Amino acid sequence: MQDTALQPSQRVRARDLFMAFLRIAVAGVGGVLPHAQYQLVERERWLTQREFADYLSAGQLLPGPNIVNVAIMVGARYRGLTGSLAGVAGMMVVPFFFVIGLAAFYRHFGEEPYVRQVFYGISAGAAGLMISTGVKLARAQPRQAWALLLVAAAFGLVGLARLPLIPVLLGLAPIALWLASRTPPPRKPTS
Amino acid sequence: MSLSVDELWSFGARLALLSMFSIGGANVVLPEIHRHVVMDQHWMSDAQFGSLVALAQASPGPNVLVIAVLGFQLGGMLTAAFTMLSFMTPTSVLTYLLTRIRGGERHERMVKILKLGLSPLTAGLVLANGWILTGASGAGHAAYPIALGAAGLALATRLNPVWVILGCGVVGAIVL
Known part of the structure; x- marks a missing residue:
């Protein structure tokens, strides 16, 4: 240290x-x-x-x-x-x-048959790593309903419903900040 | 393929705007770039997009290089530099200007609220990005078990992610 x-x-x-x-x-x-x-x-x-x-x-x-x-x-x-x-x-x-x-x-x-298949595999793997990063970030959130709901809302609206990012963020961010401001500071800081 | 000058400028402006929403990094705005580049403009295929994202992830340097890789595919070296600068300049200027400001206690409380509120959104957006990229990998339905396996490995072991990605490439060569 x-x-x-x-x-x-x-x-x-x-x-x-x-x-x-x-x-x-x-x-x-x-x-x-x-x-x-x-x-x-x-x-x-x-x-x-x-x-x-x-x-x-x-x-x-x-x-x-x-x-x-x-x-x-x-x-x-x-x-x-x-x-x-x-x-x-x-x-x-x-x-x-x-x-x-x-x-x-x-x-x-990239379009050679064999190389193409390698790239298909590589992109699926990279997407999986992205998911693991998301899971790690989600795990680091406070174990409270509002935080988990926000994770789910952001995932659902952008990932599943495929709504455009900017309106989703402009809609969710004020709600998120309002909820966060009402939450008393945790005893053990999580980051 | 090559973009016209007009298309290039409007793509650059779009990247600059999106960058200001990339809280948590460039990956957060990839679904939006995918929508524009693949679904709306048909500048490249799903599989090309997925492969280029994977390239950027597997190479050294920050993930934001994905913007350069996509730019290269759309033109060449100059286009890559242009898209990269379009995406990086606005947020870099913002960060630099903020280093010139000193905050007090109220500032600290505000930062805590921002962090507490925005990080669940970042987590959700990164998950959304992983999900969309899985569908866009070109591997069809086989992408889901491969991605799941990679995610599981990354979560359960301390393996360097590069080996996980390359391993998935080998799996792709054998299975697909």
Whole structure:
């Protein structure tokens, strides 16, 4: 457990921010978060464990990719706008070209009979992983009727009824926030 | 296939708008992108969409790269960069601006309520996305047991998800 971190007044080189987030992105095949914790808290000591948890939950709460939001926040803390840009670039640039390479492979060979079947299997598997992520998120909710009803409503309206996302969110979010504001804070924080 | 300049701009604007609703990550808005790209515009097939999503999941980097992969399929490298920037810029600017604001205690209470209220919605939307992608995988009815197996493995073991995905590819090659 790491409980000291650099002060925001200390500066970190943009290059170091770029490299740290590059390492997080490249090492984190199939799940970036454990690696982000290792790099940011244990290796670089840019965040304490507590700060990491706070940054992460802020990153999840804000729209946009969670880990990219974390890169923006960490970059801004140590190097302002340049730092944010360096962090995001580190996170995105190399993986971008890698994934485009895969997409180019798919474009050329994706319709070959054998390759196509492999891709069918792979996409079913990826969808299954998405479901497992959803189950983990659902399990982390407070065991209260209103929270479970909201999970079910969001799933049913978008997944089964296939209603468009934006109206569903605009309808459900105010109800969700109203219900949440009436709930006394839990004794054990769940995240 | 390649989009016209007009189609590209309106797709970019749609992505920028959707990004502001992607609470919990890019995966949350995939059903909506699927609706537009596959069901309304017929720019690609179900199976193509599913395969590209899987590609992005199996490769290093954040899941949001799926937007680049879809862009590449719709044009090429430049289209990929364009869709990626359209999706990432609005939320990145928002996050950056918020780092400039310091919150007090009222702010903390507000964040707690937002988190408590929005995370059940995120959970439901991620489940919805997994469900829709299962149907769109191209594997037909066989997709459901495969997806269920993958989900079960991911929940019950600490196996790296990449192995689960590749394993499903092998299963697909043998069974389908």
